[in-house]
Amino acid sequence: MAHGRTFRFGVQSGGASSAREWREEARKIEDLGYSTLFMPDHFIDTPFAPMVGIAMAAEATESLRVGTLVLGNDYKHPAVVAKEFATLDVLSDGRVEAGIGAGWMRTDYDALGLRYDLPGIRIDRLAEALAVLKGAWGPEPFSFEGEHYNITSYDGLPKPVQQPHPPILVGGGGRKLLTLAAREADIIGFTPVARTGEVTTEQARETLPATWTEKFQWVREAAGERFDDLELQIRYFFAAITDDRRGLAEAAAPAFGISADEALQSGVALVGTVDECCDLLVQRREEWGVSYIAFGDNEYEAFAPVVARLAGA
Amino acid sequence: MAHDRKFRFGVMCSHAASAADFREKARNAEALGYSTLFVPDHFIDHPLAPMPAMATAAAVTDTLRIGSLVLGNDYKHPVVLAREAATLDLLSDGRLEVGLGAGWMTADYEKAGLELDRPGVRIDRLEESVAILKGLMADQPCTFHGKHYTVTDLDGQPKPVQQPHPPFIIGGGGPKILGLGAREADIVGINANLRGGVAISDDTARSMTGVATDEKLARLRAAAGDRFDELEIQSFVGFTNFTDDRRALAEMMASAFGVAPEEALEIPVVLAGTLEEMIDDVYTRRERWGMSYVVVGVDVMEQFAPAVARLAGT
Secondary structure: OOOOOOOEEEEEOOOOOOHHHHHHHHHHHHHOOOOEEEEOOOOOOOOOOHHHHHHHHHHHOOOOEEEEOOEEHHHEOHHHHHHHHHHHHHHOOOOEEEEEEOOOOHHHHHHHOOOOOOHHHHHHHHHHHHHHHHHHHOOOOEEEEOOOOEEEEEOOOOOOOOOOOOOEEEEEOOHHHHHHHHHHOOEEEEOOOOOOOOOOHHHHHHOOHHHHHHHHHHHHHHHHHHHHHOEEEEEOOEEEEOOOHHHHHHHHHHHHOOOHHHHHHOOOEEEEOHHHHHHHHHHHHHHHOEEEEEEEOOOOOOOHHHHHHHOOO | OOOOOOOEEEEEOOOOOOHHHHHHHHHHHHHOOOOEEEEOOOOOOOOOOHHHHHHHHHHOOOOOEEEEOOEEHHHEOHHHHHHHHHHHHHHOOOOEEEEEEOOOOHHHHHHHOOOOOOHHHHHHHHHHHHHHHHHHHOOOOEEEEOOOOEEEEEOOOOOOOOOOOOOEEEEEOOHHHHHHHHHHOOEEEEOOOOOOOOOOOHHHHHOOOHHHHHHHHHHHHHHHHHHHHHOEEEEEEOEEEEOOOHHHHHHHHHHHHOOOHHHHHHOOOEEEEOHHHHHHHHHHHHHHHOEEEEEEEHHHHHHHHHHHHHHOOO
């Protein structure tokens, strides 16, 4: 079914310092009109395990959706991931969004003592994992024989509440990954590629129009007729409500190795007054088809007026 | 510190018809005086994944403890597990009990395409995992170079509320796993020897007779040394049958499993009879084997509740 491209908003949060704070944050995100609370999946500088954190957030709220942005596929076996998402989908009455990526942050691999394979291998493994997830969530026992995973007549339990399965969000930025996402995902989260396995100024350059806009073209080409069904998401890493967008960009840009003008054109920058930010989101939805907007936990409160104006529109 | 061997009780919950049903089970367990809600970890016949289920149970209760019984060590990397367990301990305000096993159910490995190593290798791997879990939950960064896992200068985050770490339950039936429990666990689960890879067989039944359980406890005591008095001894009663004629049931079990009828009723994974007979058995087993932590299935939670009301904390 064609996606309506109505706006919705999410928050990516790494956690809180206590159970009470975490419940309060989840409720506040819900109250401000956000659709979804996402948790990232890293082993350094990110306090919570996402599967546990989002389970708690779901229980603390009524209608807030919960998801991962995104799980690193290599950190858990997909049969385990399928079971955990399905359990959470049942226990949250169908509020889960299953975000997954190929894994990129080298420190995660170091933490786990895992080999940091070439991107192509990691993406192949993700492709297989997506098949395993869908198979486990399907109505029948399934088998899968891949290069990386072998599943034998496995009837995954429980079955998720959302049918045929919770929305699968695939996040990434390279052509191979986005091609996979275009074919298999329900939601695509666009991010710059971290080729070196860490965050560098190279990613900021990649979000400039010349390299950023071609990502949407890749997805359009690979998705074919599916394109209209896909929901497209951007997590805004440089986001602020301000009367002085120019001044803020000038202050922030040098750290990313780009000019202030470039910073304001970045595909992951949303800086300005509430009116300016709303206008830019509407414009980008027309140009790129992006209707699902995510912020970090330091910015979501400031963007509440944007959410109030655009959510559901 | 020596364990007081006071009774407490757990309920094992592997199924839920819906979110509402699961919440009600957790709240009911708390209201009925059970200490802990446990979730198992298998790919077949147990349709709840332990981490999200434990998190949900903790979220809908105030004092109920939550635990895994047990996590199959081979299904998750210990660095992943440590982070999840510590997060759950933090978000439950310190109510987690981490049950760990070496993995045994052949079907789990077959379904997920995991290699089923011989028991000794799986137990070695579990031992390394326990060291990593403790290391990551401690204040200092953890470095561990084992045969199976390598962790280098990693500061585990978050830190658990319970210090130095949530209680670890190590369960099993063979000498090697009980030896590991004796050295490393806070709670030791006395189980059948599951070397056959299935739960119900003549072999598992015979490994659980009274005499066999005497031997397990003797081994555990020898392996634990001074630690033995600090250990809490747990028994998961997988077969609970309320009947006025436990003799008949014993004879049926006896012929099914190739043990004598009087042996059948001694098997600590079995409670059969009237409530009074069950209470007597629970006392006897604590005297004989130190089993003060008794876990029953969620299906008998309400029926068994009067025993919990009478015994818990005594």
